[in-house]
Amino acid sequence: MIRAPIINTALNAASTLRQVLSGKNAFEEVISTRRAQELCLRDVSSAPLWLLACRRARGRAEKAFATGSPTEVANSLARWSELHRFGEVMSHVGALRPTFAQRHLIKLAESWYEAAVARGVRSGLLKPAEAQGIPAVSLLRASVEDSTAQLFALAAKQQQQLQNCLQKGLGGQAQGYLHMNDEDLRGLTEMMKSEYASHLGSAAVWRRAKYKVSISWPDMHKISDYCQNASTRQRMFEAYYAGFDSSVDEAALELLRTRRQLAQKLGFRSWADLEMAPLALGDEAGARRFLDLCWKDAQAALAPVHKRIEEWSSRDASGSSERRGKVSQADEAFWHSHLSRQSDIWKFAEYLSLEKSLPGLLDVVGKVYGVTFREATAPGYFSRLPSGWHTSVKIFEVLDGAPRPAGVKGDPGKGRLGYVYLDLYARMSMLGRQAVELAGAGILCPGHAYVSCKLFRPSLGRSKLLNVEEAVALAHELGHAIHMLCHMGSPCDFSDLPLDLVELPSTLIETIILQPKSLAKYATHHTSNRPPPESLIRSCQRNQRFFINALQNASIGMGLHAEAFDPFKATPADLRREAVSLWQRYSLVPADPAFHPLGTDAGVHVAAGGNQVAYLVCYLRVAGILQAKAARKDGDAVWLQRDFPKRIRGQLLDQKFAPKGWASRFPAKAESQPRPHPLPPLPKDTSALLQLAAG
Numbered sequence: 001m002i003r004a005p006i007i008n009t010a011l012n013a014a015s016t017l018r019q020v021l022s023g024k025n026a027f028e029e030v031i032s033t034r035r036a037q038e039l040c041l042r043d044v045s046s047a048p049l050w051l052l053a054c055r056r057a058r059g060r061a062e063k064a065f066a067t068g069s070p071t072e073v074a075n076s077l078a079r080w081s082e083l084h085r086f087g088e089v090m091s092h093v094g095a096l097r098p099t100f101a102q103r104h105l106i107k108l109a110e111s112w113y114e115a116a117v118a119r120g121v122r123s124g125l126l127k128p129a130e131a132q133g134i135p136a137v138s139l140l141r142a143s144v145e146d147s148t149a150q151l152f153a154l155a156a157k158q159q160q161q162l163q164n165c166l167q168k169g170l171g172g173q174a175q176g177y178l179h180m181n182d183e184d185l186r187g188l189t190e191m192m193k194s195e196y197a198s199h200l201g202s203a204a205v206w207r208r209a210k211y212k213v214s215i216s217w218p219d220m221h222k223i224s225d226y227c228q229n230a231s232t233r234q235r236m237f238e239a240y241y242a243g244f245d246s247s248v249d250e251a252a253l254e255l256l257r258t259r260r261q262l263a264q265k266l267g268f269r270s271w272a273d274l275e276m277a278p279l280a281l282g283d284e285a286g287a288r289r290f291l292d293l294c295w296k297d298a299q300a301a302l303a304p305v306h307k308r309i310e311e312w313s314s315r316d317a318s319g320s321s322e323r324r325g326k327v328s329q330a331d332e333a334f335w336h337s338h339l340s341r342q343s344d345i346w347k348f349a350e351y352l353s354l355e356k357s358l359p360g361l362l363d364v365v366g367k368v369y370g371v372t373f374r375e376a377t378a379p380g381y382f383s384r385l386p387s388g389w390h391t392s393v394k395i396f397e398v399l400d401g402a403p404r405p406a407g408v409k410g411d412p413g414k415g416r417l418g419y420v421y422l423d424l425y426a427r428m429s430m431l432g433r434q435a436v437e438l439a440g441a442g443i444l445c446p447g448h449a450y451v452s453c454k455l456f457r458p459s460l461g462r463s464k465l466l467n468v469e470e471a472v473a474l475a476h477e478l479g480h481a482i483h484m485l486c487h488m489g490s491p492c493d494f495s496d497l498p499l500d501l502v503e504l505p506s507t508l509i510e511t512i513i514l515q516p517k518s519l520a521k522y523a524t525h526h527t528s529n530r531p532p533p534e535s536l537i538r539s540c541q542r543n544q545r546f547f548i549n550a551l552q553n554a555s556i557g558m559g560l561h562a563e564a565f566d567p568f569k570a571t572p573a574d575l576r577r578e579a580v581s582l583w584q585r586y587s588l589v590p591a592d593p594a595f596h597p598l599g600t601d602a603g604v605h606v607a608a609g610g611n612q613v614a615y616l617v618c619y620l621r622v623a624g625i626l627q628a629k630a631a632r633k634d635g636d637a638v639w640l641q642r643d644f645p646k647r648i649r650g651q652l653l654d655q656k657f658a659p660k661g662w663a664s665r666f667p668a669k670a671e672s673q674p675r676p677h678p679l680p681p682l683p684k685d686t687s688a689l690l691q692l693a694a695g
């Protein structure tokens, strides 16, 4: 909400009073009117008003139960689910007031809601296998015994503990600093090194060395990808992974144990089976076959690249005989970056000023998905006071139909699809917490999608320069947002779509946004307006290592949750060994003795659950979509063709899609087989995946 504490209190109170007096409730109105108009934040920011709406929903559900009609019970609970979800998500975007009471009110509303769903399931009036618009997790919680519900709560707590443990290592708090000089950091640009130097320069006589390098995950990346000094890379590698000790393994093991118990109670053999059930891969064995196949099919593309890397590496190590011929794990990233000339990637930010590039980027997204973004209320302080939106939120009206040059008329299609609220910068609330908890895209209510970018705000008067990853992430989240606006079901149904479907529109657009032809449409130098040179465009393409990493991470995330790994018998050391061998399965270089796989993205994935193989599935489908051009005569990129938006919208976004259903969530209670996955089967040949990488 806009920063104006006293005015906010007065205007929010006025909005609440108006609603109370008129007997209207904006929460109820907004969830039932799709695509209406820009959301007035003040009207939907009062937690007590939301609670009032929930109480009315409870009353309606009571009446439905009294009629004994399953349809009425299901309908009243579906509507209540929407209302309930709306309040929760408004709290996640930091809009619900008063702050001190909202958590308490949410808990109260949740207890009403969960009791009603449980009553529906237990009375037999609500059939989980047929219910629509009610979140699967709520149905699941209502269907299990108390002991299982307690395990769910325990797993959530242990997940948080593991995340805290990992965060210490990833952030470098556990490892401290390395002291280095210019020779140690050879290959890093002045800009990259400047972060490690003292602001006092050579006057900082107390410094042991010119640069004090923190040992966090981003710094580790910087050194391993760009530093030309091999011994620095090795030093950094060892120092970084030393931050992940057995306390991480123990925390992971405890979580894995609880998840295994939970999975078995629900009728699965392992947590990996549970995670894979909603996906196209079906189960753990299917996912492993898929990963093995990807690795096998990738060999033809990997072999020549690896050979060149070996040659370079041995040339570089001439003199030190023990390194000759073999590429060490600590050096692999460097040689891959070197080969794809990614050392220049940092310069790309100069071509991605947010102000100049955003319109072009929205244009590319619009062309791909057949929509037009039109900025609604400008982000000025006074223009935002009435609605209450923060000035760092850009509000876009999204219209059906691809962007057209001015004056050219076209078919208006469905007209307005809704609004996207693009929240650019991270900010703190008055209480010193993050103002917005939500990360990425989230659907607020039908027709309104919120995208939280959490970028660092540039200093006053400077323009915001994005790095390539930030631009890719922005496009990815916009892909989600457009999908949310186009989806034909309710927001609760959207949240239940399988991960390998929900990530498809976003991975498609993030891949397209990196194509040289789209970069040309939005990348322009922030001062000279010149387009980026071709060599620089090449440098920001993804290399093979991006996909190998995805394969390794998916292998670890799924493998530690697999049936073959017994968390009850394993020791923390066993867990680490297993993680290394799951990584090694898809690596051409041997694991370094200092390596700990949970220190990579795989650690975060293990904490989150182990279904990240879904992203690889999406990349493979994206490769299939984009490489379909081989059959085209004109040879133009497939997404630039005129009928592309219509096809992609019709087949993917403007759909309701019934997920695989209750049988895939709770086999112990399912009376039928799971429905088939809503998307076509995966291709038998996965070699297209590596063709997405610049060779």
Ligand SMILES: [Zn+2]
Pocket: 476, 480, 503, 506
């Ligand atoms: Zn995503």
